[in-house]
Amino acid sequence: MEQESKDFLFEILNTPSPTGNEAPVQRVVRKRMEKYADTIESDVNGNLICTLNPNAEKKVMLAGHCDQIGFMVSYISPDGFIYVTSVGGIDASVAPGAYVTIYGKKGEVQGVFGRKPIHKQKAEERKAMKVDIADCFIDIGAKNQKDAEKFVEIGDYVTYRLGVTELKNGYISSPALDDKVGVFCVMEALRLCAKSNLKVGLCAVSTVQEEIGTRGAQTSAFGIDPFVGICVDVTFSTDNPGYNEKKIPQIELGKGGAIAKGALCNPVLYEKLLQTANKYKIPYQKDIAPNVMGNDTRAMQVSRSGIASASISVPNRYMHTQVEVCHLKDLETISKWIAEFVKTLTSKSDFVVR
């Protein structure tokens, strides 16, 4: 991966964007994409829309959601401990013992989710794996409530402590690879198209509020009114002991984007995407989505009178924990796949299902 691209990826992974407060990461995306996009717009919900060829007759929308799961401060106890509620699909069982960052009015506050020492847990407590986030508490080292309130207030956003860990062989681990890798891929696809004299307009959108119901994609798709929409999000890989179900499509890290077949994927678009991948020898994996997928693909597909949509997913391990894992090679191959496909489109490309 080119150094400038890798720097961009790591910078967005190191920038907070809990659902509902995505502006910090959008500023990073905007700053980087100014070099490549013809126009960049922000909207009232916080979506960031980077466009090539804005006056083209027909447009393609690429969606990657920049929001990440997190927490919101709901209560500060008299002794200065901070209680939170979930923002998005938090797995509470991995919270105790984790480092967190609270985004306070006066800046970042570091904290830890405390936990009763194992020595003091009763046998039945050890057996009971179920953790309720309402029982978890964050310790910021405050002396008491008044002291804590100097730094933290009700409604402050919280994320797991951000950072990227490079593992062996091109694997990386970070909170919120879901779905900053998607933002990365759609922005990379635009970069790769930037000097290509596209015959269509290309809008790469860093969408907001996906984790609570694909709300940013819904409004940006309506505004852009594209004829094709491609979503890049993450999908569950089956290549690790944490999740290795056998009687489903086998999805592995490093083997390319997973394209989902099913009602949410326009069949003409699906075939054309496969043709592009085969032509350029881009690795891909076949996934299935026999029912509705809860990601931005759906929001695009049912916008206005319908958009020809497809979902290309980045294989991901340990989704919605603070140690999600993806493979750098998948990000490169997906970006190239989408860019080469967009270059084939003209205003006459037809995705109507007959």
Ligand SMILES: [Zn+2]
């Ligand atoms: Zn996602």
